[in-house]
Amino acid sequence: MNFLDPRPRCEVCGLDFGFADSGDGPAVFVIMLAGLIVVACALAVEVRYEPPLWVHALLWGPLILATTLLPLRPIKGLMVAMQFRHKAGQGASQ
Numbered sequence: 001m002n003f004l005d006p007r008p009r010c011e012v013c014g015l016d017f018g019f020a021d022s023g024d025g026p027a028v029f030v031i032m033l034a035g036l037i038v039v040a041c042a043l044a045v046e047v048r049y050e051p052p053l054w055v056h057a058l059l060w061g062p063l064i065l066a067t068t069l070l071p072l073r074p075i076k077g078l079m080v081a082m083q084f085r086h087k088a089g090q091g092a093s094q
Helices: 025-049 053-069 072-085
Strands: none
Touching: 025 053, 025 072
């Protein structure tokens, strides 16, 4: 099982997650959020302290990993829940 693959069924209610296809939506939201946080912090540190580039590399590498990997699964879960709630599915020709 992959880091982002949902389970085939809910262990509590037995809901089949075959309908769930969030695509790249969660990754886009995470990238935008992480970019905003990391760039704002990096700019603030640069303007205030003017550290050398190696300090930036040490500071922002772990922050980039934390702001991208930690929220990815919860946001994917939220996208799947929203698909279920709003009965989203593949477009059908009429």
